[in-house]
Amino acid sequence: MKDYIFGNFLSELRERSGLSQYQLGSLVGVSNKAVSKWENGLARPNSKVLLKLSSILGVTADELLACKYNTSTEREEILAMKNSLWEKTFENMKELYGETVPIQVLNRYKSEKVELEKTDLILYFSVLSKIMAKSKALGEQILVRGDTGSSFVAYLLGAVNINPLSPHYVCPKCRKSDFVQDVADGWDLPPKTCDCRHMMKRMGHQIPFALYKNRLLEKNRFDVSVSNAFFNQIHDIIAECCKEFSIAVREDTNSEELKIFTLSQDDLGGGTFPTKGFTIAVLPFDTLDLCRKLQQYTNTSVEQINIPDDKVLVQFQRLNTDGIVEFSGEYIRNLIKEIRPQKFSHLLKISGLAHSPGTWENNSRDLILQHAIQTDDIIAYRDDVYNTIYSRMLNMGYTETGIANWIAEKIRKGGISQQKDSEETEKILTMLDLPEWYLGALKKVTYLFPKAHGISYVQLALTLMWYKVNYPELYLELAIL
Secondary structure (H helix, E strand, C coil): CHHHHHHHHHHHHHCCCCCHHHHHHHHHHHCCHHHHHHCCCCCCCCCHHHHHHHHHHHCCCCHHHHHHCHHHHHHHHHHHHHHHHHHHHHHHHHHHHCCCHHHHHHHHHHHHHHHCCCCCCCHHHHHHHHHHHHHCCCCCCCEEEHHHHCCCCHHHHCCCCCCCCCEECCCCCCCCCEEEECCHHHHCCCCECCCCCCCCEEEEECCCCCHHHHHHCCEEEEEEEEEEEECHHHHHHHHHHHHHHHCCCEEECEEEEEEEEECCCCHHCCCCCCCCCEEEEEEEEEHHHHHHHHHHHCCCCHHHHCCCCCCHHHHHCCCCCCCCCCCCCHHHHHHHHHCCCCCCCHHHHHHHHHHCCCHHHHHHHHHHHHHCCCCHHHEEEECCCHHHHHHHHHCCCCCCCCCHHHHHHHCCCCCCCCCCHHHHHHHHHCCCCCCCCHHHHHHHHHCCCCHHHHHHHHHHHHHHHHHHHHHHHHHHHHHHH
């Protein structure tokens, strides 16, 4: 069916901007024939191109998708809502890090804000954070998957539980912070008492925003996992959380394995919250049922658990992982046996290897056996590649992220050797003076898992192991039920 409404609206915007089809196509990186197809209703641009079009034509992506302009009043209300949320994130940041926010923290916040304030993502983060808060109040846990875990702003709003900054301590009492170099993950930091005599929190997972920025800016769908018991209630929870914004929730897909909700204002006669194309996909996850029961029977919530617990790490080292999600399968247990994790970051490496084909067998495993590398050197996530190359670029005096992003993206799309310009890529890597083994390892990788995914899974596994260590009989009973 031809989409004349979109085509006519796009044509009107183009003519208002004084552009020909050829000029518009050149600006967004497509041919004039593609523009002609859009305007004739024969096709629609993808999400990435939509963002470019909206920027060039002076409208929001939501206006372009809705094929209508927001009124000045609506725009003012949306802007006011966004400004309020940005103020909230800044206040939350000061609540966590003190009135004088450390420069590392402030730099990350400002870097994200420059990019995100061009979009409506902060509004969507807010909806997601309300769903998260409501679920936790009911004793449920939600796993948010995808690129959202790379955003410090999303963390400050409570949309995710992953702090993506570099490893550091924060005192919950006096707000003093201390960033530590040469530590792979905040979980690896040893316990530390603040000068005010309070135990400091250990956090930070070293997730670069620049690596995920483009994918995050194009985001119009959030994927979450919930318990089976909560799966049938999630529609009501989402609808309740959306009332504040006068958003209607339409259930597009409803099966035992997936629910997809579209957030829209069409059924409400309009509104000021831009929700065109915003969806939430919900999947049931058995392990979260166990997590819910453990919280209920122990009267100990997940938020009360101190994850970097050496007693928990020892259980993984002893392969006492039966019933622990992510670490109970034969393949990953063999990884534990061979790698012999000494730190929590090693468990993260193991999880990444299990999800990243081409990284272990005939690759990192051989390098470990040859004593060519240590466990810390293993390439397990695309973040590892980005951080290594960007660090090398900084040492050479270059601050731009282009090459690091380019290489990491190539691996995400199927590995370096599978790309048409693999020879050019190898030449660039050679110019970076990386170790010989590093280039060889990258050439064997066919896909790399995003670190935020791995952290979510490992964080849940560590949480379950904490319950198993502290309530062994109850854990066994509930895990069998």
